[in-house]
Structure formats: C-alpha cells, structure tokens
Amino acid sequence: MNELIVPASDLEVVKQFEGSPDQFGNYLKSQVWDRNDLPRLAILGIPEGRGSGCAQVAEAPDAIRHHLYSLMAFPAEIKIVDLGNIKQGHEVKDTYAAVKIVAEELSALNIHLLILGGSQEMTVPLIAGFGRQEFKLVIVDDRIDNCVNDNGPADEFFINNLPLGTSVTVIAGQSYFIGQQDHDIMAEGYNGEIITLGELRSDFKETEPLLRKSDLVSFDFGSVKSSEAPGQTRISPNGLTGEEACQIAWYSGISTSPVWFGLFGYSPSFDPSTFGAMMAAQIGWYFINGLSKRLDEEPVGEATEFEHYHIPVEGLDEPISFLQHPVSQRWWMEVPTEDCTDFPVRIPCSRKDYKKACENEISDKWWKYFNKI
Numbered sequence: 001m002n003e004l005i006v007p008a009s010d011l012e013v014v015k016q017f018e019g020s021p022d023q024f025g026n027y028l029k030s031q032v033w034d035r036n037d038l039p040r041l042a043i044l045g046i047p048e049g050r051g052s053g054c055a056q057v058a059e060a061p062d063a064i065r066h067h068l069y070s071l072m073a074f075p076a077e078i079k080i081v082d083l084g085n086i087k088q089g090h091e092v093k094d095t096y097a098a099v100k101i102v103a104e105e106l107s108a109l110n111i112h113l114l115i116l117g118g119s120q121e122m123t124v125p126l127i128a129g130f131g132r133q134e135f136k137l138v139i140v141d142d143r144i145d146n147c148v149n150d151n152g153p154a155d156e157f158f159i160n161n162l163p164l165g166t167s168v169t170v171i172a173g174q175s176y177f178i179g180q181q182d183h184d185i186m187a188e189g190y191n192g193e194i195i196t197l198g199e200l201r202s203d204f205k206e207t208e209p210l211l212r213k214s215d216l217v218s219f220d221f222g223s224v225k226s227s228e229a230p231g232q233t234r235i236s237p238n239g240l241t242g243e244e245a246c247q248i249a250w251y252s253g254i255s256t257s258p259v260w261f262g263l264f265g266y267s268p269s270f271d272p273s274t275f276g277a278m279m280a281a282q283i284g285w286y287f288i289n290g291l292s293k294r295l296d297e298e299p300v301g302e303a304t305e306f307e308h309y310h311i312p313v314e315g316l317d318e319p320i321s322f323l324q325h326p327v328s329q330r331w332w333m334e335v336p337t338e339d340c341t342d343f344p345v346r347i348p349c350s351r352k353d354y355k356k357a358c359e360n361e362i363s364d365k366w367w368k369y370f371n372k373i
Helices: 024-028 055-068 092-108 120-130 180-189 197-202 204-212 242-253 275-292 351-358 364-372
Strands: 041-046 080-086 112-117 135-140 166-173 193-196 216-220 260-264 307-311 320-324 331-335 345-349
Touching (some): 024 080, 041 055, 041 092, 041 275, 055 080, 055 112, 080 092, 092 120, 112 120, 120 135, 120 216, 120 260, 135 242, 166 180, 166 204, 166 242, 180 193, 193 197, 197 204, 204 242, 242 260, 307 351, 331 351, 331 364, 345 351, 345 364
Parallel strands (some): 041 080, 112 260, 135 166, 135 216, 166 193, 216 260
Antiparallel strands (some): 307 320, 331 345
16 A cells, blocks of 8 residues: 555645644554554545546645644544555546555455545445445435536546445435436435435434445535535535534444445635635544444344344234344344345334334335345
C-alpha cells in the first residue's frame, strides 16, 4: 500500500495540527501502521474529483480532517490509524485501480474503514476490492444516481456500474427526486428498496436493522439539507438534519458486520466558512463512536446467550422465532429456507416486528426476505 498512499504524516493538514492531548488529532499523529499490531479502524482519504461534476470534491479529505482532528479522542484500546490519502492517478481510472487494490488489502485484514471522499463513484472500486460475491450496500442519498446520460459525470450514474451480486438499499430518498422506475430498478435489479425521508422519520429507529448487516454505507453529503451542510454542489432545502445524519453514522458503527463508511460529495469550494466540513467531520466521528461501542452479538448456532420468543401467526405452519440480545436489546427473526439443515436464516429486525407478530401480523421484512429466497 505504501506505493499507492500518501501517508498522513506527509499531509500539510496533519503537519500543522497542534491540539491538546484530549483531541483526536493528537492521538492520530502518534499512531503508525504496523502489520504486527493492526488497527481496529483505518481512516483513508480519496482526493479524487475527476469523476464528479465538481472536481473540487478532491479537496474534501483534508478539509474534513482539519475538523475531525479537533474533536475528542477515543479510548486508546480502540486502535485507530490514519493511513493518509490515495495517490491520484494519471487518469481517473488509475485512481480507481489504486482504490481497489488498497480495499483488497484492508478487507483481507478485516480492518474497519472510514473513507473521506472524493466523489461517490469510488463506491464501485471499493466494492470490487472487498471481494464478496454477495455484497450488501446501503446508499444514503436524496436521489438515485443512475443518470442515463453517458456524457454525464461518473458519480451521477455509478449505480449502473455496481458489481453483480450487489444488493442495494437506498435510505433518505426524497420522493420528488425519485420516480416509480427507480423503485422498480432497486427491487428488480438490485434486490433492494428505497426508504424515503418521510418513511425514515416515521420511525427513525427502524433504520438500525437496515444498517446492521451492511458491508458498506455510501453516504452522499447532498442527502443533508443544504442549510445545515454547506459544501454541496446540488443543493436542496430539504434533507436529513445534522442530528439524523450523525445517528445514521452511529448506527453504521455499531453494526454487526465489518461495515465500511464512505462520506462523499463534500466540496470545500462551496463552503468558505468550513461549517460543512465540521458537519462532515462530526458525521465521521459518530461512525467511530458507534464502532467503539460495538458488541460481538451475532446469533450463532443455538444462540444460547439470546432470549428466544416463538410467536404463532395465522397462516404459517410454524411460529416465527425472534431472538433478543439481553445487553444491546437488539432483535433478530428467523426466516425458513429449503437448504437450511440446522438453523433458519436470521435477519436483523426490531421490537416493532416482534409486536406485529404478537398481533397476528407478518412484518414486511419477513415477507421481503422470504420472497427473496
């Protein structure tokens, strides 16, 4: 990776940081990459904007770092290393190749990753480097980036280039930017769905099960309302609030999967006050905060450490089984499959799904997964 990355210690924003001992940057400046003592989390900047309609997004990683370093540090036992920035290639496709190679290395080492972009089409080489045949992607965006104009910027049609086997869930979409065709594409082409901003707000806690098993969360900065997050190229008066954006990042951090979190689409040139950079930094900080509180609580085998509930529902031959972790209070439910010899498939859910079953109603999550398999 040394040939593909500019180390954080060589970045001017890092050299110039002089903070107090309790600030994150003070800790990060003392940490180095050690193959014999791997970090739990790595921070990686992708200063590339040639695939965007706004090339200045390439300046985002260091602008975000300036504020991220000033925030409070985390316990030392949560080893975190700032790797630095991917080197820009001679052409944008060279940067894609470098991102894929670095992603392969970090994925093989099971290291969690906070990505500071750059433009959102970097999602594609990140997934390619992850090396999974079935990949779960969550996109946080106000619209679907599947523009049919071949001459448009790559970050506006990157969904069309996702590897086969990628399932996609889009959250925080805004209905006036999304047509029925987009819903059909997500359902039929990517085995996923679109959760609109209104649906999200009707019960925000339902976002957590959606994020719990994701491999990568690709967060478009434009999903946040522009008044709270300057630095956007396609502004909209509506969108996620800053608190909601940070909550999504925190849910991503406490996920039970080795989730990576990518923050894309911030442009310092549209943010002279650097207010938006601080917002982006706080979103990233909450992802790390969630990761620091993560529990190893995936139900495996008989899952004897979980509380089990078996709820009979009219129309089903067998009751629906629910599992709840006694510490985190998070829920899973079982969905039967033909090829499951020992235990049914367990999918993330919430107490709301359990209460529906108690009222003799099958939740949409159960049906969607049952129909999928």
